[in-house]
Amino acid sequence: DSGVTQTPKHLITATGQRVTLRCSPRSGDLSVYWYQQSLDQGLQFLIQYYNGEERAKGNILERFSAQQFPDLHSELNLSSLELGDSALYFCASSATRLAGVRTGELFFGEGSRLTVL
Amino acid sequence: ILNVEQSPQSLHVQEGDSTNFTCSFPSSNFYALHWYRWETAKSPEALFVMTLNGDEKKKGRISATLNTKEGYSYLYIKGSQPEDSATYLCASLRSGGYQKVTFGTGTKLQVIP
Numbered sequence: 005d006s007g008v009t010q011t012p013k014h015l016i017t018a019t020g021q022r023v024t025l026r027c028s029p030r031s032g033d034l035s036v037y038w039y040q041q042s043l044d045q046g047l048q049f050l051i052q053y054y055n056g057e058e059r060a061k062g063n064i065l066e067r068f069s070a071q072q073f074p075d076l077h078s079e080l081n082l083s084s085l086e087l088g089d090s091a092l093y094f095c096a097s098s099a100t101r102l103a104g105v106r107t108g109e110l111f112f113g114e115g116s117r118l119t120v121l
Numbered sequence: 122i123l124n125v126e127q128s129p130q131s132l133h134v135q136e137g138d139s140t141n142f143t144c145s146f147p148s149s150n151f152y153a154l155h156w157y158r159w160e161t162a163k164s165p166e167a168l169f170v171m172t173l174n175g176d177e178k179k180k181g182r183i184s185a186t187l188n189t190k191e192g193y194s195y196l197y198i199k200g201s202q203p204e205d206s207a208t209y210l211c212a213s214l215r216s217g218g219y220q221k222v223t224f225g226t227g228t229k230l231q232v233i234p
Binding site: 006037039045046047049052059060094098108109110111112113114115 | 152153155157163164165166167170210212214221222223224225226227
């Protein structure tokens with residue numbers, strides 16, 4: 005158990021719909037990352053938040069948005085869904101510093117599998 | 122090099138064979154290099170966090186080396202076992218704020234009993 009919780013684990017929806025994926029990071033981790041894994045593809049970086057602020061943006065579509073709340077949980081909102089958005093969406097968290105030592109190691113949740121029909 | 126590249130893409134080895142794979146990453150603004158192990162139907166788990174040029178890390182039969190000046194890292198598995206079958210990912214962290222993490226596409230290893 006990595007300590008990172010993602011909900012829902014599975015989600016089936018129709019094209020054009022909107023969904024929200026939720027991530028609770030490990031206790032104390034300030035950084036949250038979102039990644040997309042499509043069929044037979046690697047991990048594609050979407051976006052990163054640090055302590056509530058957006059810090060880095062990857063190949064995230066304009067139809068997608070995310071935020072990190074004061075309690076450090078994060079949500080990824082996917083709207084106007086298309087068939088190609090079907091993927092496994094991972095959230096990961098990291099501690100910038102751990103007992104004074106910089107690590108940056110990412111801890112991954114189990115992912116949210118989105119199927120768009 | 123601008124992206125994180127891993128080779129080979131996939132690999133089949135016999136049980137007991139030793140193997141190694143390569144991760145190439147941007148050497149500029151280097152902060153850290155991570156190796157992750159990703160088993161099917163699970164989520165990636167960190168194997169090594171490497172930060173210093175010349176670093177060598179070892180965990181059981183798995184070890185890794187790091188060359189930050191030329192931008193590459195090797196992962197070695199000695200005496201591969203079927204339970205080593207997984208996708209091995211490397212990730213490059215570059216300095217300049219808050220650790221943007223870029224993953225390679227991974228090397229998929231299958232160990233044949």
